Amino acid sequence: AEAADYGIHPALLDAALQPLGLGLLLAEPGEGMTRRPFAWSGVTLHAQGAVAGRVRIALAGEDAVSVTVADPAGRPVASVDVLTLRQVAAKQVAEARSDSLFRVEWVPVAVSRSSAPAGRWALIGSGNGSGSGSSSGHGDVDVHEDLGSLAAAAGPVPELVFAPFPDAAESTDITDSAIASDAVRRATHRALDLVQAWLADERFAASRLVILAGQGLAGGPVWGLVRSAQMENPGRFVLIETGGSGDAEPDGELLAAAAVGDEPQLRLDGGEFCAPRLVRVPWPDAAGPGFGAEGTVLLTGSSGGLARLLARHLVAERGVRNLLLASRSGAAAEGMPKLVAELTGLGAAVEVAACDVADREALAGLLAAVPAERPLSAVVHTAAVLDDGVVEALTPERIDRVLRPKVDGALNLHALTEHLDLSAFVLFSSLSGTLGGAGLANYSAANAFL
Ligand SMILES: NC(=O)c1ccc[n+]([C@@H]2O[C@H](COP(=O)([O-])OP(=O)(O)OC[C@H]3O[C@@H](n4cnc5c(N)ncnc54)[C@H](OP(=O)(O)O)[C@@H]3O)[C@@H](O)[C@H]2O)c1
Structure with missing residues (x-):
């Protein structure tokens, strides 16, 4: 990703802290323990968008350091007066992820x-x-x-x-x-x-x-x-x-x-x-379904925030090589050329389509155009629309607007792909469908359907 999109790019900040793991400044953590950043104070960003840095780390107390990042010319980029670290059991860190699935x-x-x-x-x-x-x-x-x-x-x-x-x-x-x-x-x-x-x-x-x-x-x-x-x-x-x-x-x-x-x-x-x-729910041991490296993965709602992250993940981590990105605004969506360039750079062939998935005919046309040599192998449906309001303020129209991408979109995708041998059919719902949420009655209804 472009460093200019961030105050300081997370990868640069992460790299700046890596020397802490070398054990040169702080004593080795106890047996089976590891250190994690715990509290940051006196954090200043001096310049935005740095792509490289020279880092100085100094002791600032027990299990605490100060960090100074400068660009290659020595101009200040960021400084942290005190970064306090805490020791945690390495096992606890490894297991933390397995706490995050529920049903x-x-x-x-x-x-x-x-x-x-x-x-x-x-x-x-x-x-x-x-x-x-x-x-x-x-x-x-x-x-x-x-x-x-x-x-x-x-x-x-x-x-x-x-x-x-x-x-x-x-x-x-x-x-x-x-x-x-x-x-x-x-x-x-x-x-x-x-x-x-x-x-x-x-x-x-x-x-x-x-x-x-x-x-x-x-x-x-x-x-x-x-x-x-x-x-x-x-x-x-x-x-x-x-x-x-x-x-x-x-x-x-x-x-x-x-x-x-x-x-x-x-x-x-x-x-x-x-x-x-x-x-x-215990974290599954297996990696989950494959997405079919040879086939085409359809990602709906592709102009959205999570879809962009997911597109990168599918290509960089899950071996997807052909992506079909669909949203109503298609290639005209903000930042789409940049996303496509990034995905292409990661080795994927990317098609971007303007398609309303709630329009069955339009969706059928989109699916019919998927090349036979790279048939549809998976569907990931993230399309959504919000129209929040307390339940007294909602109208049938405001309900329909929010149901459309989730209900009609999912039904159309199901009906038009059920005869195919897909390796994954993934629907993005929301916790608000399960728990409800103030101001979200239409959105909860749409997500509870999924
Ligand atoms: N973000 C969260 O924290 C969160 C939490 C829980 C669940 N989710 C779920 O995760 C999914 C993605 O969330 P998000 O926050 O990334 O959403 P988002 O940024 O609002 O993006 C959703 C995208 O769906 C597209 N879309 C809407 N109607 C469509 C239609 N009929 N056909 C095709 N595309 C359509 C929109 O693009 P166009 O306007 O260009 O069509 C929009 O960019 C959603 O299903 C959401 O309910 C998100």
């Missing part, structure tokens, strides 16, 4: 039937019409067509209001990307509508909305959207997935007991509730 695990949580609140609760959108009574064996349930009719009914709104979400449970064949994308949009819009109506009406302010939704194709984004709504409005929403084996007829009292607890997300399966937890 979601559903762990059993205790729910006691006796915690179900006394009094009635409401069920909306069941399609059973309005009225009082027990429509689903729940006992004390008032059934309402929608939130509007619940609000208009006499008396206070019950502590718990259940909103079954049948759309989200439907599984759709993802090969027909238009149908699948439509199902996702409908469910996500409906969830937005429900959440906004719940937050907008003061009469619901003391109650909790319990959204009963599956986590299938369209359910994932519903959960993603509601997770962000939960972050923005703690205590106002609970997500419960029902319909696991043996739960054909959800038990209302048990659901109510679970919904008043502290777990915002639950799954009911065989009469047992589980809640999601992030758990560490």
Whole structure:
């Protein structure tokens, strides 16, 4: 990379500190130990963009040094008054990386039937019409067509209001990307509508909305959207997935007991509730999938920050020799000629295309143009769009804008490449899909889909 892009190029700074490892200035670290920079003070950058340096390192205390970097003509580049080092076990450094992988695990949580609140609760959108009574064996349930009719009914709104979400449970064949994308949009819009109506009406302010939704194709984004709504409005929403084996007829009292607890997300399966937890996953020993040195790797969202890093990584570390970089702005994206020159310099053949991956025809055209002698060997999908706002401020259009590259893009890529023998099909999601995030309801929905 160009040194001019940095205050001081990381490789130059790293090289400047390498002499510390020679053991000439500081005593050898203890058995099995190594030193790592711990605290920097008095750091000054005197000149930007140096490509070479002369380095002076002097003792500045126990396990501390001062560092002065000058350019080859002796002009000052950078100085550090005190760099304090600390000894750490070499094993700890080697293992640190293996702490960074997580996945979601559903762990059993205790729910006691006796915690179900006394009094009635409401069920909306069941399609059973309005009225009082027990429509689903729940006992004390008032059934309402929608939130509007619940609000208009006499008396206070019950502590718990259940909103079954049948759309989200439907599984759709993802090969027909238009149908699948439509199902996702409908469910996500409906969830937005429900959440906004719940937050907008003061009469619901003391109650909790319990959204009963599956986590299938369209359910994932519903959960993603509601997770962000939960972050923005703690205590106002609970997500419960029902319909696991043996739960054909959800038990209302048990659901109510679970919904008043502290777990915002639950799954009911065989009469047992589980809640999601992030758990560490061991770092895999193997290097992961190959990307096919002979073939072409398609990298979408290639004008983005992570895609640029990834392109370098694929070429420099993973042996990729043919890259197809696609984003809507294509070669016109800022810095693209420089990236291409860099990748070419690393030995790759690089094609840059202006292509909207959410446009199935355009994507099909792009894939059809991949040369037969270098067939598509892997897909890495990083395309994304942000349109942040609190859930009350979102609109169906703002949802669609963010779903487009993630949902339509991924569905199109899947449908158009599933017949190929790809060595990797990689989708970039985000932790906000798993955890939700304030101001990110549309983005959480899109990432939860992936
Ligand atoms: N950066 C982070 O910290 C972070 C954290 C978690 C997850 N992620 C995920 O990692 C991926 C990359 O993140 P990033 O921060 O590098 O993103 P970014 O800088 O915003 O880049 C995303 C790129 O996607 C392209 N794009 C948008 N819509 C497209 C479409 N329909 N077809 C083709 N290209 C499209 C955009 O370029 P054009 O406008 O030219 O199309 C944009 O440059 C994203 O999926 C993001 O959700 C990022």
